[in-house]
Amino acid sequence: VNSIFAKHVQTGPHIAPEPPEDPTKAIGPGPSAQGKRSTFEHPVRKFSETSSRSPLQDFHSTITPSDLHYERHHAGVPAIDPQKYELLIHGMVERPMKFTLAELKRFPAVSRICFLECAGNFRGGKEELTPQEILGLTSQSEWTGVMLSTLFREVGADPKALWFLAEGSDAAVMTRSVPVKKAWDDAMIVYAQNGEAIRPEQGYPVRLLLPGWEGNMNIKWLRRIELSDEPYMTREETSKYTYPVKDRIRMFSFEMDARSIITFPSYPQKIMPGWVEIRGIAWSGRGKIEKVEVSTDAGKTWQDARLQDPVLSKAHTYFRHLWQWDGNPTEILSRAVDETGYVQPTLRQLAEARGTAVGGYHMNPITSWQIKTDGSTLFKPE
Amino acid sequence: VNSIFAKHVQTGPHIAPEPPEDPTKAIGPGPSAQGKRSTFEHPVRKFSETSSRSPLQDFHSTITPSDLHYERHHAGVPAIDPQKYELLIHGMVERPMKFTLAELKRFPAVSRICFLECAGNFRGGKEELTPQEILGLTSQSEWTGVMLSTLFREVGADPKALWFLAEGSDAAVMTRSVPVKKAWDDAMIVYAQNGEAIRPEQGYPVRLLLPGWEGNMNIKWLRRIELSDEPYMTREETSKYTYPVKDRIRMFSFEMDARSIITFPSYPQKIMPGWVEIRGIAWSGRGKIEKVEVSTDAGKTWQDARLQDPVLSKAHTYFRHLWQWDGNPTEILSRAVDETGYVQPTLRQLAEARGTAVGGYHMNPITSWQIKTDGSTLFKPE
Amino acid sequence: QQPVPSTHKNETGYPSRFGFGRLATTAEIALWDIDVRPDGKGLPAGQGDVLKGKVIYTSKCMACHGNNDTDLSKIKLPGPVLVSDTLAKSRPKAIGNYWPYATTLFDYIRRTMPYNQPGSLTDNEVYSITAYLLYANKIIKQNQLLNAKTLPGIVMPAKKLFIMDDRKGGPEVR
Amino acid sequence: QQPVPSTHKNETGYPSRFGFGRLATTAEIALWDIDVRPDGKGLPAGQGDVLKGKVIYTSKCMACHGNNDTDLSKIKLPGPVLVSDTLAKSRPKAIGNYWPYATTLFDYIRRTMPYNQPGSLTDNEVYSITAYLLYANKIIKQNQLLNAKTLPGIVMPAKKLFIMDDRKGGPEVR
Ligand code: HEC
Ligand code: HEC
């Protein structure tokens, strides 16, 4: 681990006790109330004061261990007593209502595996970057809760309501405006993550889940929903999460565009000549990944990667592609295609479409890794 | 938590710091390297000296958090240095070979969500039992590794080999005989669980995964596989994991028969009159769950429950059934039907088929909960 | 992307009401209903002016956000620059050149600033600070009073730049 | 359930060999290849007898497993009863009435007993303890020597009870 972060690692010192020469000759410790990682394994988020990134290069499949889920907070993680928690739904409704956590759990429940991703996810600029550093502001969980549509029926949502405001109970009192249509489509009020209570960093005890939509809108520590006939133009949807498109500023980009990243091989890993399985993840906020193409000759030719079943809508999809490396330097790339027919663009295509001031949010360019003669891998900044 | 176990809980004292009256008025702690559960949540395994049970009643979906995966050890959890780890494959092969962990990871990888279950899973006998106590020796993970068939091709498995011995490197040097056919079907050598390295209690760094087959055969801390023309008749497959069927003892029951359990409402939960969503899990070692039927009138009539998508083969499948409780005492039951047409039997059916000495292993009877007038729930022992 | 009314049919097989939860009281709603919309809905009574705002800003905000005299080439502020079209060398997305609605400023400051004491300002203080920041960004005159009537009428310079995303998926890269 | 030979075609699209891993040496295999099959394959050289076995059993095993005189109604043993058809009140699944193969006894004791010192016994000690336990369970005579030749020939009383599971899924409950 990077030493600047290792200082803060909460799992204790990384000195593993020397295991016995022959483990068959020594009885080990028995069962316990909660398991712990092997002392040889130290997956960690890389964190700053406002966010932390999932170690994508350490993952072998698509469910992110809850304690490694990426974070983006605007005023830290609030402590909320689940016994005192209430969700208020009001505004353009027949009956403004409050629901306790226990009441939310009584409604019919639904589980869904989907990704979350910060709309600002993407960092480049130098060669020595890991997948975690480039694209670590995305993670995936199995979420459980109640469909927002169920609650909207319970309060008698006014058919003339077009938007709703979702508000958190953190010290940022985070707010975003969401089209009501998303509630009838697939929005959820979730209280469980990977089978158990949502983790504090992901919104304990209750968050909004908008499958496929930018992370910031999935309001954590949700305390209030107000139905409205127009959007609220909150700071996050005007001053933030908007971006230049030619001579204009585009706002309300909800869906996360299809993208992918190769997580193996990646910096600072090294490969050997012979068979190499190229591995990575692809996802789209608009539905299922249709295919992932991989190029091992710097983009000249592309082959379809194998997708890991089941391929789920709005979900990280693991891809793998077998490649025989001849030992010559090259570049490897992946590009995602989603079920709407959208093909992950190059940075150049994005710049052509949006202008030279391109950047900031909703950037999903194809990323490329350079393979050196000695098998070492470096990110290729554009 | 039960006080006898609370003593051993490794997550520290259960005294949550009093959260602020209004969390919007106090900045919280920032991002971190690894997250922790809310101080208000304490899911724990119930453990004895040889096993621990997953808290099924606490789960809202089907991926078991890795630190709550059930355990069954015969000589504790060995400490194994992943750098020194090697897997030996020999016997009826062209080339006896050894593979390091790094080498195993170079082979094409596959991920699969499936359950594990101890063949001895089922405990009854009194009314005050939780789902964890009755059936907690099962859990589910997303596993990643290499298909055993890939390794069998690498070593040149002899087509005349009918069985293989799998051996662990714990102090029990645990061994089981497995038909080679399972290797060509779907057996895997796995090194990852829920995205990250397998937990020590589940076999770190490498275990055998035999989807749908009894837990004990999925040898943990796997160090050796020997291909053979006949089974080894190890202690676990003769003295253990065998059971009386009329005047005989049945051995080599590999598949876990289809079963289900209602986890809500269950002891010691209480319900209120009105709408109640009955929830639970169903699974079969022989393939997909075809349907789950729920009865709310002590077995007189049955309705199909809703199954949570995606329904995966040999996987815990969440079911939910909406019920309007009128406040009268009754019994609620669930029964699983798998894709082979097998219908989860009653204890009586099992006893009729197998004789009165029935018990021990591979017991999958329908379980029933009594709902009392005050809404309290008690297990119904047969 | 422009939302359309949804006359949603209940095709879930669920009852339309479960009877869980309870009616919220007017007082409970008022306590939490702090949002302000561009049309002024949600703005409280009270008012503020530029000069009062400058005093409050200097004591409660400047330490983190600087002022016109802050030399950004020398120090790194804990918060974003709020008066951008002056000394700022780069062109940060700030109130004067990027914020499309003045009501957003009131809403945001009231709900979460000052960062270290969120929710501590009175409504009049928020009106005054908003007035000062709009003035410092050359959007209003020094003598303009801000209240529930005047604030929604202010047209921000960046307003005309904003467009709704109208992409719908499909092959086009835009 | 009776396994059949599998002439498996490679339909994965993978090459049949990747070239990862290395050949294992004979010494490496010998070190780990400790299993014993019912036909005696895997049994080591050496031998043992009942009397030596009784001595070792008394010092290394009895504390956890008891003997014929252990009154199970008074104490709870740390390990299962190994001589079952005597004082045991219940009918535990034990060597005399439940184990189908004598080789399993040798294999199991050698790999993991005594519980607190797994893998510490010599092959001759294991032969002797196995002899003693078979004798104590009235399966062999006191003067029977055990070695790689004689052990596989012993027919256990429970052998005839065992059947392979032949269920194949489908509606039948068996
Ligand atoms: C202790 C430091 C601190 C103090 C004091 C402080 N702020 Fe902030 N302010 C911040 C930080 C940090 C942010 C960025 C928060 C985020 O992005 O979530 C911020 C953001 C803002 C923004 C949004 C800027 C943008 O471009 O999006 C405004 C407006 C603002 N503050 C106004 C104020 C006002 C008015 C005060 C005083 C009443 C104040 N702040 C006091 C630290 C501070
Ligand atoms: C410190 C306690 C202890 C000692 C000493 C000990 N055992 Fe055990 N033995 C056990 C336990 C506990 C088990 C059950 C292990 C399991 O189920 O995984 C066991 C299981 C067995 C079994 C299998 C019994 C069955 O019914 O499946 C045999 C055979 C056995 N031991 C033989 C021996 C012999 C021979 C020795 C001495 C050389 C010995 N044991 C010493 C604790 C002990």
Ligand SMILES: [Ca+2]
């Ligand atoms: Ca975000």
Ligand SMILES: [Ca+2]
């Ligand atoms: Ca088991």
Ligand SMILES: [Ca+2]
């Ligand atoms: Ca409002």
Ligand SMILES: [Ca+2]
């Ligand atoms: Ca209006």
Ligand SMILES: [Ca+2]
């Ligand atoms: Ca052998």
Ligand SMILES: [Ca+2]
């Ligand atoms: Ca033979």
Ligand SMILES: [Co+2]
């Ligand atoms: Co570390």
Ligand SMILES: [Co+2]
């Ligand atoms: Co507890």
